[in-house]
Amino acid sequence: MIKVLPHNVLMELSVKADSYGLTLSDLAATCEKFDVAPRDVLNELSITVAEGYLQGSLIYCFCDGVMNGIINAVVDVGMTDEMPQPAFSLYQAFDQGEWIRSNDPPETDPSEKYTKPAVQEIMAALAD
Secondary structure, three states: OOOOOOOOHHHHHHHHHHOOOOHHHHHHHHHHHHHHHHHHEEEEHHHHHHHHHHHHHEEEEEEEEHHHHHHHHHHHHHHOOOOOOOHHHHHHOOOOOOOOOOOOOOOOOOOHHHHHOOOOOOOHHHOO
């Protein structure tokens, strides 16, 4: 996937997604300015969040908030076209870190046990 959005734009979108959520209409100005489709913005944003998470520059809680903040836009795109990937898969990966399973010891960090390996797998597949 070719990245076209500047890092500062992606980080601004991620803060908005975490704080308020993003809709397709929220992405319209960015799409127009950079001549990209909403699915591409969502995928680039998701990849940037995943990279920050794996590098340790973004904490799980923020990343999960961003992914929760974009899921409605991801689903809206998926209603008329294919589901944006890897955005949807990364959303699902971050979602897995939101709770401790009944068979996990209480000290389990679900983001480390479930999210991190899933994000690593998705990102490795993108690199191939």
